[in-house]
Amino acid sequence: QVQLVESGGGSVQAGGSLRLSCALSGSTFSRYALGWFRQGPGLEREAVAEIDMLGATTYADSVKGRFTVSKDVSPFKSENFLYLQMNDLQPADTATYYCAADHTNILGSRSTYWGQGTQVSVSS
Secondary structure, three states, X not given: OOEEEEEOOEEEEOOOOEEEEEEEEXXXXXXXXXXXXXXXXXXXXXXXXXXXXXXXXXXXXXXXXXXXXXXXXXXXOOXXXXXXXXXXXXXXXXXEEEEEEEEEOOOOOEEEEEOOOEEEEEEO
16 A cells, blocks of 8 residues: 655745655655645645656756755665755745655556645745
């Protein structure tokens, strides 16, 4: 059973930093694309950062240069993690942040899993 559990959210002032963690369990996550999404008040969910199987990263324009996505994933580890280091946080970054894991098998069947979300609030 695949499970994703986020932690590390909180309240900070503008210019502050937070590090989000996502504990991954129940599958071989070295075969997954992993990412962070967020949903602000009254807004649609948007992609923030992604890291693919080979470690290549992509970021939303709004967070480039401020956020860094990384992972600690191995089929030989019992604990696997996805991280999002967020620096120079701004009020516009206020949202619920979700981690996601995406996998397409050899038959083309795609599976996407989501965490429950962690709240980040940034005050000016």
